[in-house]
Amino acid sequence: MCSQCCLGDTAVILKVASVHLISYEQEEGGERLHENFLSDHQLGKKKYEAEYVSGWSGLRGFIRYCRFTHINLTVPVFQSPGSASFGMSVFNLGNAIMGSGILGLSYAMANTGIAMFVILLVAVAIFSLYSLRSVLLCSLVYEQLGYKAFGIPGKLAASCSITMQNFGAMASYLYIVKYELPIVIKAFLDSNDNSWYTNGDYLVLIVTMAIILPLSLLKNLGYLGYTSGFSLLCMVFFLIVVIYKKFQIPCQLPENFINITVNVSQPQVNTTDEECCKPKYFVFNSQTVYAVPILTFAFVCHPAILPMYEELKDRSRRKMQNVANVSFLGMFVMYLLAALFGYLTFNEAVEPELLHTYSKVYNFDVVLLIVRFAVLTAVTLTVPVVLFPIRTSVNQLLGASKEFSWPRHICITVALLVCVNILVIFVPTIRDIFGFIGASAAAMLIFILPSAFYIKLVKKESMKSVQKMGATLFLIVGFMVMIGSMALIIADWIHNAGSSGEHADGH
Template sequence: MELQKLSNGNHHEATGSLDGGIRHEEEMFQQHKTDAGSKGPHFTDFHGKTSFGMSVFNLSNAIMGSGILGLSYAMSNTGIVLFLILLTCIACLSCYSVHLLLRSAGVVGIRAYEQLGLRAFGQPGKILAAVAITLHNIGAMSSYLFIVKYELPLVIQAFLGQTSSSDDWFMNGNYLIIIVTGCIILPLAMMRHLGYLGYTSGFSLTCMVFFLSAVIYKRFNIACPLEVFGNYSMNSTLSEGTCNAKLFTINPETAYTIPILAFAFVCHPEVLPIYTELSNPTKRRMQNIGNVSILGMFIMYFFTAVFGYLTFYENTEAELLHTYNKVDPLDTLILCVRLAVLVAVTLTVPVVLFPIRRALMQLLFPERPFHWLRHIAIAVCLLFCVNLLVILVPNIRDIFGITGATTAPTLIFILPGLFYIRIIPSSQEPINSRPKIQAACFTALGFIFMTMSLTFITLDWITGVKRSHGGH
């Protein structure tokens, strides 16, 4: 379907073109009455079959990322109350961002992020959205496979009862990620519809609930100070407040934590694909899915952060599992938790891959019908590139930092706000109306987050001080 491009002329001409485009596009969709009796634009060639619960599992799995392992460290740099305030604000902003996307999609009947870019800004908008989705999700997939690369050999080593690493091939992380990709990730990524991954997403979330349960349990079984630390052991370097929780903390790491928390809620490329495959799709139904998913992850994030922080206090490391490993490397419960996290991140990779493939399909083959060979070939190429990146690049923290500092604010703040301003007709909401002013402020907030992130990453490079954080 050929979408009408916006004129590059003045605002009045752009608005007229937009209104005409809406009428033209609405003719391309049939109006079907939903069960609630309301009307809305629906695709004529696809009827979603994914239930509300499965959609919640998929979106929650898309939100949940490797950053959950670094939230306790983030709390140690903000304090409990300040962390809760920041987490609440960012969760609410994420819900508002989902609202902007669904409102824009509902006006024109488009349920693809990059197609909204095309509708709002023409081909440059489509390319920008597709590139942002691709870069961000490739970074997320790579971070998950990095966890597999470094954690899976430790799990195998513990199961074999070995105290030191060996040169056996099954202890080589590079071989292991290839095996995991070929045997688990690729078959799941070959599925045609995202809704089918609801079962694996539910199992992945169950693994992370087990991780949270273990964190809570260990809070009451590990004494502070940590006498069992191998190179720590109750020496004179202990400060008086080592085991005191802080409510508010301001240090150079605090400002760096804010965008990290924002990245933890990036799920927006997955919102519209999940909306497309939802049974009985309505804006309110999908908004409820977004709200429930974000609320669930908010609760999980906060409890993981607070109980991890109250276990180790000032000794909390950027990767929480590493801190437990220092207490007792052979702890059976932590070994099971490590295995559960590995399963969770492995099952998340196919969910993250779907929006990349959809973006590439919209960019490279916009008019082509579905074809299995193309569907599988794109998945194989993407996984090959991600595996190559994880194997060949020893440390891609800075690459992830740059892409994360630019693509995450773009996807969660900047583009949803700009889409809303451009797509919603001025006849419905003038440019000076409160909803559009709010969207403009929301977009400006994204630019502020981007500037902060890039500033602190640049300071890291200049000063040579490396800060370790969990990504999304």
């Protein structure tokens, strides 16, 4: 691994060809070395890119190599100092948590009621924090956790879950382009003309080919990492506007808007204006099954937790857990406020994508136009960053031992973008993306994989211990959430398909 070593009084110089390690932790009674082999590009990092090769990590790798081969080396072991402060780590983790899921939370509240939504939001947040703790205790990247616990099947399960989650994130970002860009263009043109240049399907293809594809073809997208921070700021601005608009939009919405929107999302409900203005605390209908998947989709950040842990200054598991606690508390407050004020504004008439619902009330509004433009810019620039780890995963699967190949690089990128565009064009609503990915990949990443890894890898605790019993219960709950949600969502799809067929025959 080391091509040259030079020990002096004050310096140790190492030339390292490839080092993938990192994690030292101070414990009571001494210092323990803990392996953490990180791949070149972390898979599944939502809006988070970093490189983990440094001189100190090379030194530790060389010392570890010498110890393994019984070479006597009287050089102290140095801990690689992280550069991220507590506050910056909280912000970075908030970036990883926050995504397009916030736009669907008002819809989830409309179909569960305020009280039930708060209960579910608290439960998912607590479960997510608990699973983060399990990942930190194992201190390995998700793919390596899967391999160490269950071999190749475990690694594939982790890799596929992360890839699906990122693919769903890409699809949700392009859905926002499909929904919002036509509204922005119509506002600038001051026209309601339904020409091809205001067709969402065409615009998604144009944005993909003109902006996303060229950026995605670059070998290194590190300079786009700042877009995650911009995206978070856009969502904060969006939240402020949602709260502000609640006090501007009257409860008595236009009758045709209420009828059309309610009939689309809840065809079995007959709603009057008076009922629409009264918030409900407990609701159960055919759309309630999407609530938990939407919430799990909104809270996934687990693949990014260990890369952030490695950059934390004076890192320890307790400190990283505190970072997670503060970040989740901040996101919990933002999610609750966005869902609550969005729901109170439109009540049962809220759409699966909250920002699009405002277009039914305002033909042109400067503040909302600024929000739309900022969100569109953020999500468009974020798609290449989210695509990057998926392509790396596929590339390693197809030819990990091969040198970089432009034809392979281009083919994988184009294939991924073609697939996600087909999904966005033909799947009718963003709700289906939130629901399916939240019920499958997000449930795996939050509930199932962390508990399974903890049960398998933490040998020092017996299965009768409180921790192992809790992890087992968590695993069972995860399977129940995933299987139950998927079954109900598929049943809803079948029911809607049957209803559409009946309406078509009737007309």
